[in-house]
Amino acid sequence: xxxxxxxxxxxxxxxxxxxxxxxxxxxxxxxxxxxxxxxxxxxxxxxxxxxxxxxxxxxxxxxxxxxxxxxxxxxxxxxxxxxxxxxxxxx
Amino acid sequence: xxxxxxxxxxxxxxxxxxxxxxxxxxxxxxxxxxxxxxxxxxxxxxxxxxxxxxxxxxxxxxxxxxxxxxxxxxxxxxxxxxxxxxxxxxx
Numbered sequence: 001x002x003x004x005x006x007x008x009x010x011x012x013x014x015x016x017x018x019x020x021x022x023x024x025x026x027x028x029x030x031x032x033x034x035x036x037x038x039x040x041x042x043x044x045x046x047x048x049x050x051x052x053x054x055x056x057x058x059x060x061x062x063x064x065x066x067x068x069x070x071x072x073x074x075x076x077x078x079x080x081x082x083x084x085x086x087x088x089x090x091x
Numbered sequence: 092x093x094x095x096x097x098x099x100x101x102x103x104x105x106x107x108x109x110x111x112x113x114x115x116x117x118x119x120x121x122x123x124x125x126x127x128x129x130x131x132x133x134x135x136x137x138x139x140x141x142x143x144x145x146x147x148x149x150x151x152x153x154x155x156x157x158x159x160x161x162x163x164x165x166x167x168x169x170x171x172x173x174x175x176x177x178x179x180x181x182x
Binding site: 012015016019022023027028029030031032033034035036037043044045047081082083084085086087088089090 | 113134180
C-alpha cells in the first residue's frame with residue numbers, strides 16, 4: 001500500500017498494533033515491511049490458515065476500525081498477490 | 092521466478108530442499124509459494140538477519156549447486172523486491 005507523502009511512519013505503528021491477537025483468529029504470519037527504496041511504500045505479508053479465516057478477520061469490528069483509521073493516510077493505491085504456501089523455513 | 096511450462100512442480104521440491112540448514116546461516120524465514128492463478132510462477136519470501144548473511148549464503152557451494160540445478164527449468168524471468176521488516180507476528 002502507498003502512504004501519502006510523509007505519512008508512512010504514522011501508518012506503520014497502526015499496522016503493527018493490528019497484529020495483536022491475530023494468531024488466535026487463524027493468522028500464522030503477519031509481517032510489516034517498508035520498501036528499501038520508495039519512502040511511501042508499505043508491504044504487508046500475511047499467511048492465514050485458510051482463506052475463510054482471513055475473510056472472517058476482515059469482518060471484525062477491530063479490523064474495520066483499524067482500516068478506517070489508516071485509510072485517510074493512504075493514497076488508495078493497493079496491490080496484492082494471492083499465493084499458496086507450499087513450505088519452507090517458518091512456513 | 093517463472094518456471095518453464097510444466098516444470099514448476101520439479102522446481103518447488105528443489106527450493107524446499109534448499110531450506111535445510113538455512114536457519115544456521117542467518118535466515119529467519121524462507122517461504123516457498125506458488126501463484127494462485129499463474130501455473131508457472133513461484134514466489135520465495137526470505138527474511139535474513141542481515142544483508143551480509145544473505146550475500147554470504149549465495150557464495151556457499153550448496154547454494155550455487157542448487158541454483159545451477161534449478162536454472163535449466165526456469166525461464167530466466169526473475170523479479171525481486173528488497174524490504175526492511177519493521178515487525179509483526181512471526182517477524
